[in-house]
Amino acid sequence: MGCRTVSVVLDELTSWDADWKNLRVLVTGLGVTGFSAADTLIELGAKVTVIDSKDDELNRQRADTLKIVGAHQVLLGEEHVSSLPLIDGQQPQLVITSPGWNPRHPVLAQAAEADIAIWGDVELAWRVQNRAGRKVPQWLVITGTNGKTTTVGMTESILLAAGLKAVAVGNVGTPILDAVRDPEGYDVLAVELSSFQLHYTHSISPLASVVLNLAEDHVDWHGGFDGYREAKARxxxxxQVAAIFNNQAPETIKMVQDADVIEGCRAIGFTTDTPGMSMIGIVEGLIVDRAFIEDRRNTAAELVALDEIGQIVPRHTAANAAAAAALTRAYGVPTEAVAKGLAGFDAGAHRIQAVARRDEILWINDSKATNPHAADASLSSFTKVLWIAGGVSKGVDYAELIRKHAQRLQQVLLIGTDNSSLLQALAEYAPQVPVHDITREATNADGTAPNGSRVMTQAVRQAAELAQAGDTVLMAPAAASMDQFTSYAQRGTAFISAVSDLMDEIAQAD
Structure with missing residues (x-):
């Protein structure tokens, strides 16, 4: 690296073919993201040290693999994550961090204090995708408090319907570095970005970008709502081409107005109402385009009918579809591909998923609703609701959610181990609604907490006893799942299983 300053060296690392050799890099975290980043950097010739607090079988297997391919060192255990480690007796020149690592973590805080650059895997991917002889994909990037995964999936589906080589990457599960290292390359990447990932990005320049919505979430990680909003706005x-905002979420409009975009980039809106010029919206059950057509002042291009997307298309799902249409139309995808991609998209489980309907009672699984904003979308979709809710609140406030939906709540059944803030909001804004603390009722005889499946089964059984014709039993927890389940998917599966068992029993009794 010579005698040049570290900042100059890093500024020049803008391609795979740049001089990464012997750069001292610390990778924090050995999950899917960290492993992918470390593997990439080793291939580039960097001197890589990896640290992770978990010294378990999976991490030991990953560590062995990285050592075989040339990692400088892999350090596992709590003792290795309490302070910034040295590499060959010197400080790292660069830190690549996994998105879950909070900026206030001692290792990252010490790196920042020492003016060591901190990137995420997304920043690294943006730089190394430029490689001699390889196709460089365009990026369509998506963030928001809710709807990211659905929208990135819709975007991918549209791109594939257009005959493009495309893949959904980022926070959706596929490491972005795996995609940019693909030998054949991609035409387009549909990139889902969390606020954590955005916090650690510095130079990406997407073709089109969108913030779907913004509500209180992850305020503990970001140190407050302002930090969360600032990360999303990045x-x-x-x-380059289209900065896409939610016309029904004024905060996203302000983000676009304040952004430093490439000259010529257009501000494009999406809405679930009738669209104005330079917007995509909905008219009489049709998603229409008034943004990417020649005569957008006087006409609109029909994209797809909502009933072709699904049997239940709540307002937020329609908004996600409009956003995906805007992103792909910015790339130049024809209207026919938008229609085909959205009609063929499968949102998968745990997102306002109809599980059963019997005796005029609808059972809905929306375990993906891990915060109040997501639960608001679910509750808004139904009139009379028996609400199964609760879990890890992540420091959010439930007052506005309960105030808005108090009249549609018939009963509330609480799962989760700490629902103090939710109980407080219910007592203040919906005192007329009966509340059943299922976790407390299901507590084991020895006072220990019951397992999640048992709590969910009891919640489903009690809901069945309370529900009347015309009701919807909605499992939309408005909280994370880690107190009683390993993930929102496991929580949703527990609900589906409990409802299925109940329906089987009822059918056998008939």
């Missing part, structure tokens, strides 16, 4: 920086 997605618009350096956007």
């Amino acid at each position: 997605i618009y920086e350096r956007t």
Whole structure:
């Protein structure tokens, strides 16, 4: 690396073919993201140290693999994550962090204090995708408090319907570095970005970008709502063609107005109402385009009918579809591909998923509703609700959610181990609604907490006893799942299983 300053060296690392050799890099975290980043950097010739607090079988297997391919060192255990480690007796020149690592973590805080650059895997991917002889994909990037995974899936489906080589990457599960290292390359990447990932990005320049919505979430990680909002807004920086905002979420409009975009980039809106010029919206059950057509002042191009997307298309799902249409139309995808992609998209389980309907009672699984904003979308979709809710609140406030939906709540059944803030909001804004603390009622005889499946089964059984014709039993917890389940998917599966068992029993009794 010579005698040049570290900042100059890093500024020049803008391609795979740049001089990464012997750069001292610390990778924090050995999950899917960290492993992918470390593997990439080793291939580039960097001197890589990896640290992770978990010294378990999976991490030991990953560590062995990285050592075989040339990792400098892999350090597992709590003792290795309490302070910034040295590499060959010197400080790292660069830190690549996994998105779950909070900026206030001692290792990252010490790195920042020492003016060591901290990137995420997304920043690294943006830089190394430029490689001699390889196709460089365009990026369509998506963030928001809710709807990211659905929208990135819709975007991918549309791109594939257009005959493009495309893949959904990022926070959706596929490491972005795996995609940019693909030998054949991609035409387009549909990139889902969390606020954590955006916090650690610095130079990405997407073709089109969107913030779907914004509500209180992850305020503990970001140190407050302002930090969370600032991270989300970074997605618009350096956007090339279309900075896409939610016309029904004024905060996203302000983000676009404040963004430093590439000259010529257009501000494009999406809405679930009738669209104005330079917007995509909905007219008489049709998603229509008034943004990417020649005569957008006087006409609109029909994209797809909502009933072709699904039997139940709540307002937020329609908004996600409009956003995906805007992103792909910005790339130049024809209207026919938008229609085909959205009609063929399968949202998968745990997102306002109809599980059963019997005796005029509808059972809905929306375990993906891990915060109040997501639960608001679910509750807004139904009139009379028996609400199964609760879990890890992540420091959010439930007052507005309960105030808005108090009149549609018939009963509330609480799962989760700490629902104090939710109980407080219910007592203040919905005192007329009966509340059943299922976790407390299901507590074991020795006072220990019951397992999640047992709590969910009891919640389903009690809901069945209370529900009347015309009701919807909605499992939309408005909280994370880690207190009683390993993930929102396991929580949703427990609900589906409990409802299925109940329906089987009822059928056998008939």
